[in-house]
Amino acid sequence: xxKVLIAYASRTGKTAKMAEYIAEGVRMGGxxxxxxKISDIKNEEDLQGYDGYIFGSPTYHGDMIPGMKNxxxxxxxxxLKGKVGxxxxxxxxxxxxxxxxxxxxxxxxxxxxxxLGPFKLTEDKVETDxxxxxxxxxxxxxxxxxxK
Numbered sequence: 691x692x693k694v695l696i697a698y699a700s701r702t703g704k705t706a707k708m709a710e711y712i713a714e715g716v717r718m719g720g721x722x723x724x725x726x727k728i729s730d731i732k733n734e735e736d737l738q739g740y741d742g743y744i745f746g747s748p749t750y751h752g753d754m755i756p757g758m759k760n761x762x763x764x765x766x767x768x769x770l771k772g773k774v775g776x777x778x779x780x781x782x783x784x785x786x787x788x789x790x791x792x793x794x795x796x797x798x799x800x801x802x803x804x805x806l807g808p809f810k811l812t813e814d815k816v817e818t819d820x821x822x823x824x825x826x827x828x829x830x831x832x833x834x835x836x837x838k
Contacts, residue, residue: 692836693722693739694774696829697731698746699757704780704813705748711825712744712778718826719833728761734768742774742836743801744829745791749781749810754790762794775801776832778809778825785810804832 694716700706706727713723721742728745731737745765747758777792779785788808795801809828815821 691722692720692741693724694742694744694832694836695737695740696723696725696744696746697728697761698725699728699748699755699761701748701750701755702780702813704816705746705778707816708778708780708811708821708825709746711822712746712829715826715829715831716744716833719830720837721833723829728757731761731764734764737765737768737770740773742776742832743770743795744776744778744832745795746778747787747791748779749783749785749787752784752786754779754787758787758791762791766798770795771800773801774804774832774836775799776804776806776809776828778828780811780813780816782813785812802835804828804835806831
């Protein structure tokens with residue numbers, strides 16, 4: 691079975707909840723979903739063996755959180771070129787982090803990004819039915835691209 695890694699950072703638990711919902715969508719799309727906090731990924735070898743990657747971070751002061759920046763430097767050494775990717779995150783005000791992550795994955799890592807673009811939700815929407823459905827939809831879209 692094809693596997694998708696969902697690697698995320700979370701400050702308030704909302705981005706972690708999004709990761710869980712996105713994993714449900716990945717499974718609905720026919721792939722195995724593996725969730726990992728970025729703090730549990732120690733080296734580029736920990737990123738090997740997956741068919742797709744979805745990275746997530748909340749937006750904090752108009753940017754991704756510092757741990758996600760460090761993680762992306764590590765991921766740059768993992769040779770993810772051509773792999774399917776997606777990016778997500780939660781926010782209270784502006785929501786820049788998912789787009790910054792998405793652009794890094796697309797333009798720096800040269801990954802094959804899901805056509806839906808970066809996915810973001812305001813924190814108050816994450817644990818609603820709408821938030822659940824939107825997260826599942828995003829995960830399923832990544833899985834379907836992996837399965838092609």
